[in-house]
Amino acid sequence: MARLRRFSSLIVLLLIGLLVGSINHHFFDPMNLTRIATASTIPLLMALGGMFVIQMGSIDLSVEGVVAIAAVCFSLLISNTLNAHSIGLWALPVAVVVGALMGLVNGLLQVRLRIPSFIGTLGLGFVGIGLATALLQGNTVRVVDMDVRAVALYRVLGLPLSVWIVGVALIIAHVVSRHTVLGRHALAIGGAEDLARLNGVQVGRIRIAVFALAGGFYGLAAILAVAQFGQGHALIAQGQLFTAITAIVVGGCSLAGGNGSPFGTLLGVLIVVVLSNGMVLMGIPPYVQQGVQGVLIIVAVAMALDRAKARVVK
Amino acid sequence: MPISLNDFRSQAPLLALLLLMALITGYDPGFIQPTAVLGLAADTAALFIMATGITFVVLIGGIDLSSQAVASMASVIVALLLPDFGTWSVPTAIAAGAAAGAISGVLHTRLRLPSFIVTLAVGGVVASLNMLWSGNRTLNIEAADRAASFGWVIGQSAGIPNEVWVAIAVMILCVVIHRKTAFGRFTNAIGSGESAAWASGINVLRVKIISFALSGGLAALSGVMMAGRLSSGSPTLANEFLLPAIAAVLVGGTALTGGVGGIWRTLIGALLVSVVRIGMTFVGVSVFAQQIVFGVILIIAVAFTIDRSKLPVVK
Numbered sequence A: 001m002a003r004l005r006r007f008s009s010l011i012v013l014l015l016i017g018l019l020v021g022s023i024n025h026h027f028f029d030p031m032n033l034t035r036i037a038t039a040s041t042i043p044l045l046m047a048l049g050g051m052f053v054i055q056m057g058s059i060d061l062s063v064e065g066v067v068a069i070a071a072v073c074f075s076l077l078i079s080n081t082l083n084a085h086s087i088g089l090w091a092l093p094v095a096v097v098v099g100a101l102m103g104l105v106n107g108l109l110q111v112r113l114r115i116p117s118f119i120g121t122l123g124l125g126f127v128g129i130g131l132a133t134a135l136l137q138g139n140t141v142r143v144v145d146m147d148v149r150a151v152a153l154y155r156v157l158g159l160p161l162s163v164w165i166v167g168v169a170l171i172i173a174h175v176v177s178r179h180t181v182l183g184r185h186a187l188a189i190g191g192a193e194d195l196a197r198l199n200g201v202q203v204g205r206i207r208i209a210v211f212a213l214a215g216g217f218y219g220l221a222a223i224l225a226v227a228q229f230g231q232g233h234a235l236i237a238q239g240q241l242f243t244a245i246t247a248i249v250v251g252g253c254s255l256a257g258g259n260g261s262p263f264g265t266l267l268g269v270l271i272v273v274v275l276s277n278g279m280v281l282m283g284i285p286p287y288v289q290q291g292v293q294g295v296l297i298i299v300a301v302a303m304a305l306d307r308a309k310a311r312v313v314k
Numbered sequence B: 001m002p003i004s005l006n007d008f009r010s011q012a013p014l015l016a017l018l019l020l021m022a023l024i025t026g027y028d029p030g031f032i033q034p035t036a037v038l039g040l041a042a043d044t045a046a047l048f049i050m051a052t053g054i055t056f057v058v059l060i061g062g063i064d065l066s067s068q069a070v071a072s073m074a075s076v077i078v079a080l081l082l083p084d085f086g087t088w089s090v091p092t093a094i095a096a097g098a099a100a101g102a103i104s105g106v107l108h109t110r111l112r113l114p115s116f117i118v119t120l121a122v123g124g125v126v127a128s129l130n131m132l133w134s135g136n137r138t139l140n141i142e143a144a145d146r147a148a149s150f151g152w153v154i155g156q157s158a159g160i161p162n163e164v165w166v167a168i169a170v171m172i173l174c175v176v177i178h179r180k181t182a183f184g185r186f187t188n189a190i191g192s193g194e195s196a197a198w199a200s201g202i203n204v205l206r207v208k209i210i211s212f213a214l215s216g217g218l219a220a221l222s223g224v225m226m227a228g229r230l231s232s233g234s235p236t237l238a239n240e241f242l243l244p245a246i247a248a249v250l251v252g253g254t255a256l257t258g259g260v261g262g263i264w265r266t267l268i269g270a271l272l273v274s275v276v277r278i279g280m281t282f283v284g285v286s287v288f289a290q291q292i293v294f295g296v297i298l299i300i301a302v303a304f305t306i307d308r309s310k311l312p313v314v315k
Helices: A002-006 A008-023 A030-055 A063-077 A088-112 A117-136 A146-153 A161-179 A181-191 A193-198 A203-229 A240-250 A262-281 A288-304 B005-027 B034-059 B067-110 B115-134 B143-149 B162-180 B182-192 B194-199 B204-230 B242-251 B263-283 B287-305
Strands: none
Touching: A008 A262, A030 A063, A030 A161, A030 A181, A030 A203, A030 A240, A030 A262, A063 A088, A063 A117, A063 A203, A063 A240, A088 A117, A088 A146, A088 A203, A117 B242, A117 B287, A146 A161, A146 A203, A161 A181, A161 A203, A161 A262, A181 A193, A181 A203, A193 A203, A240 A262, A240 A288, A240 B115, A262 A288, A288 B115, B005 B263, B034 B067, B034 B162, B034 B182, B034 B204, B034 B242, B034 B263, B067 B115, B067 B143, B067 B204, B067 B242, B162 B182, B162 B204, B162 B263, B182 B194, B182 B204, B194 B204, B242 B263, B242 B287, B263 B287
C-alpha cells in the first residue's frame, strides 16, 4: 500500500494520458507531446520554487507578483519598444536576482516580523504586481531582443531551448533538495521545526535562504515567460499561483511540510498540464480548468494531510 | 485614568482615521463637505459589507480568500436571472454565495483542511463557474430591470444614498449577531482557544460552517450591490476587492490569530482603506501604485495586531 501510494501520482498521470489518448489519438502526436513539454516549462519553475517553501511547512502566495516584477524589469533592460536599454543577455542574472530579492523579503517578513507566510506573501505578491504595473504605467512592453526570444524559439533536438533549460533547473533543484545542507534542513524544518531547532538547524537563516531560492526560480520563470510571449506586463503570471500550488500538492507535497521531491513536483505539473491539454483536445472551454484545479487541490490536500499532526486546523 | 500602551494600540486605527481625514481636509477643505463625505460612505459600503463577512471568519482564526470570486458570482447570477425572475434574483444570488461559503466551511471542518487553501480552491471553482455561466463576458443589466429591482441600491432616502442605509442595516445586524447571540460569542471563544471551546461543549464545527456561510452570503450581497451600481455583472467584477477587504479587517484591529476584534473595528478599517485610497489620489500617487500601498498596509497591520503568544511556530 505504501509503495502504491509512492507511485500514485505517476499512475494517475499515466491513466489520464491513456484516457485522453483513447478519446483523441492526436494526443500522442510528437507535435502534441512537444507542446506539453513546452507548456510545462514555466509552471514547473514556479512549482519548484514553491515546493521548497511548502517543504518547510510555509507557503508562498507571492509567485504571480514576483514573476510580474522580475519579468517587467527583465523586459525593460533588453531591447524593447519602451526605452533604449539593451544590455542583452546580462539581463538574465538581473531577473533571477530581482526574484531572489523579493523572496528574501518574504523570508524576512516571516522570520523577523513573525508574520505567517500566507499573509506576508499575499501582501508582497500584491506589492510585486503593483510595482510592475507602476513601472509600465499599465502598459505592455514588447521585446525585440532576438537573443532572448531564441530561448523559446530556437530548437535543439526538436525541443525548444526552454525545455532543456528547465531540465537543468530540475536537476539543480533535485541536487539542492537531496544533497545540500539547505535542502535537507528545509525538509527537517517542515518535519518538526522544534526538533530541527534543538538539533542545531539555524531555522531562521535556512527559511530566509529557501524563500530567496524560491524567488530565484520565479525569476527564471519570468525570463522564460518573457521569451515565450515576446512581451512583459504586470499580469504575465495571472492564474499561475493556482497551477503551481495544484501541481505541488498533487505531486505529493503535504502542506504541513516535511516531504515531497522535485521529481514528484514534475509529475504534479505534468498531470495539470496533460489535463488541460486533454481538455483543449476534447473541446472543453479553457476557463473550466481553474475549477478542475480547485477540485484537484482539495482532493490532493485532503489525501496528503497527516491529520494526526494537526489537532487544531485554522 | 492613565492611558496604557494597550489602550492606545486598540484605538490606533480610529486615531489614524481621524488624523488622515484632518490631513486631507487641510489639503482640500472640500473633502469634509457633506456630499463628499456621503460619497465616501457610499463608496465604502460594498467593501465594508464584504469585510464584515470576512471578519467573522478571521474571528474564528481562519481566513476567506474566496470572497472576490463569490461576489463576482453574485453579480453574474443577478445579471442572468434579472430579466426572468425580477427581484427574486437578489435573494437567489445571496443564497448561492452563502452556499459557496458553507461548502468552504464543510470542507474546512470535515476534511480538516487549512481554511486558506480551501477558500483559495473554492474561489477557483467559483471563478470558473462564473466564466462558464457568463460565457466569459460582461453581462449588461437593462435600465428598466435595474430601476425595478435595484431601487434599494441606487437611489437615495432622506438625503442619504441607499447603499449607506444597506451598510448601516448590515452593520447593526452583524453587531447584534456578534455581541448578543450565542453564535457570535462562540466565534470569539473559538478564536481565543479552539481546544478550550471544544472542551466546554461548543459545537465548533457548526459555528465554523456558519461563519463561512455568513462570509459567503455577505460577499454575495456586496457583489449584488456592485452589480446594481455598475449596472452589469461580470466574472471579474470584484477582482480588485479581496486585498482591500482583508486589509480593512486587519487594519481595523481584528487579529489574524482570531478571538480579538469586531464589526466596529472593521467599519473603521474599511473607512481607513477608503480614505487612504482617496488620500493617495489627492496627493497624486498613481492609481497603478495603489496596490503597492495596500500590500504594505496589509503587512504592517498584521505585524501590529497579531498575537504572537498564540503562534509558537510561525508557518
